[in-house]
Amino acid sequence: MLKKVTKKEMYNCCRPSDLPFKSTNDIEPLLETIGQKRALSALDFGLGIDSHGFNIYILGESGTGKLTTIKKILEEKSKTEPVPNDWCYVFNFKNADVPRALSLPPGTGLTFQKEMDEFITALRQEIPKVFESKEYEKQRTKILEDFQQKQKQYFTDLEKSAKEKDFTLRKTVSGLILVPVKKTGETLSEEEYDNLEPDVKQKIESIGKELQERLDDVIRKVREEEKKIKDMMMQLERQATLSSVDHGIDEIKNKFQGNPDVLSYLDEVKENILEHLDDFKPQDEQAPTLPFMKPAKSEPSFNRYSINVFVNNRDLKGSPVVIESNPTYFNLFGRVEHKLQYGVAMTDFTMIKAGSLQVASGGYLVVDALELLKNIFAYDALKRTIKDKEIKIEDVWEQYRSVSTVTLRPQPISFNVKIILVGNPRLYYLLYNLDEEYRELFKVKADYENRMDRTPENMLKYASFIRTKCAERNLLPFSRDAVARVIEYGSRLAEHQQKLSAKFSEIADILREADYWSRFNKNKMVTADDMEKAMDEKTYRCNKVEKKILEATEEGTILIDTEGSVIGQVNGLSIIDLGDYRFGVPSRITAKSYAGRAGIVNIERETKMSGRIHEKAILILTAYLGSKYAINQTLSLTASLTFEQLYGGVEGDSATCAEVYALLSSISGVPVKQTYAITGSMNQHGEVQPIGGVSEKIEGFFQVCKLSGLKGQHGVIIPRKNLN
Known part of the structure; x- marks a missing residue:
């Protein structure tokens, strides 16, 4: 049975007197997440x-x-x-392509970086001084003099032996060679050599071969001595600089004693420094006489000793x-x-x-x-x-x-x-x-959740949320009647009288808009009127399409009857959702029936303008009519259903009830009052099911009825389950 719905049943008003404060200044900000x-x-x-x-x-x-x-x-x-911990990347002395990651206690990454930078800077100042010291120069000179003395002795002995055998040692571009000489000391020319007797030549060649072997042996010994000297010089440099390097390394180690990775890295740094002491020596400022003969030495890079503080958690x-x-x-x-x-x-x-x-x-x-x-x-x-x-x-x-x-x-x-x-x-x-x-x-x-129960506790938390936003966004305080209007707005967003929306971003938006209009009106507090103004203005910015449809309806371009009665014609209701705004619009649903066996023909389906849910609703409608009127005999009926002036397709099942009324009216010849619109889904047993967007649908039909004048006879039939 139809039941007239009272205003109280349709709209769950929030009475300001139920809120235990005068304004949001009297309550505490929200400290928790609600719902x-x-x-x-x-x-x-x-x-x-x-x-x-x-x-x-x-x-x-x-x-x-x-x-x-x-x-x-x-x-x-x-x-x-x-x-x-902090994380640092350092140079990998074993594999330069794989930088090494070091984990350090929180906040010590920058300390490690600073210590290393200061250490290398100090070495670049101290090591050149070590190499310029008298003690180092004295030891270096002694090593070189010993080497030169040995080298000189080797060649002196060789020259003496060669002279005794009528040979002399000469320097050429290609190196040292042994040359035969005459008794006078003059070099034996090639022509003179050719004129010698064969046995004399053989003797000279034999002596020359013997002396050449001795020369090769001397050169080998000199090279061995050079290697020894090089090792001794390197050892001297290591010993001379070891104290400075050890002192700096030990100071850093003392600050990172508990980190074996850092200690192992510092050992590698120490070894690398001692292997590359030349980088710390003063660079030769004098350019070579012929630069192209000797390429200039590139500036040494100390970048490998830097610390890349990759993650710094100091703050x-x-x-x-x-x-x-x-x-x-x-x-x-x-x-x-x-x-x-x-x-x-x-x-x-x-x-x-x-x-x-x-x-x-x-x-x-x-x-x-x-x-x-x-x-x-x-x-x-x-x-x-x-x-x-x-x-x-x-x-x-x-x-x-x-x-x-x-x-x-x-x-x-x-x-x-x-x-x-x-x-x-x-x-x-x-x-x-x-x-x-x-x-x-x-x-x-x-x-x-996208909504929560509308309990007194949650309503108070809603008010606390408003208080929080006022503090965060520097908004004017909200009076309790404005808060009550926000709560009602939350129920509308939730599409349920006993629920509140949990979409707090939308609530926050309307709060800022209400604050704007309150300041515009030079108020010191946001009132319910400011909230109404904010909602009206928000609607006005977005409802151009809705107004165009209403204009077309008023002009008669879109045909909607709101007076009289018509057979096979019902005012259905649908929702148009634009994303930022949605509204309800009435649609004329018509049915035509005649003798035949084709059953119910859904014109939208035949033209492929019907969605799956709507097609399912038509099949449910067909099943309901069959179970109701064709249990004992076949229903000899052909009927067509359509949404008039629909060009964009139809989807959903909320028009099922309206389609049933249109069909029954067409079959029975009983006219349907056009002062009513109907919305609701239905199952195969004929039970009416709730639908969405009921508020927008009611408002949409109300706007159309206003065009021809409201006479107290208009209304919308909705599912009983939608009263909440």
């Missing part, structure tokens, strides 16, 4: 459990405060957790919380930068830059799920990182280059990050059902 008990419980579990794969996906509709809530929770939680008060709004591969995993030098791309370990994952190491990383999937390589690399438990910096484009290039391959650092993805429900279920790895790596689901 999300299930999601908060899941977050508490997900953040508390420290097991592999228990990363979190927060799902919910846009505007429900997912990101704001998790950010607030993480900021509070991180304060109670320890600050993670943290707890574990890191990173919100990555643009999760590209390089923003997440870091990169090795390059610089052009003489047209060639150059790089070294000091150009390794951290990504969000490294910065968040030991803490939390929040990523927008949709943005992550939009960035090529990023999602797969993130899953691989979670599985491997290490963060690698790689050049992902290397595999696509036709020519492989040499680049750095930094040592990976350990992965210890709780990943929190934030996205919509559809994306969550797509990943869960289509990606097996996802199910293993993101095991915690935090599902946000």
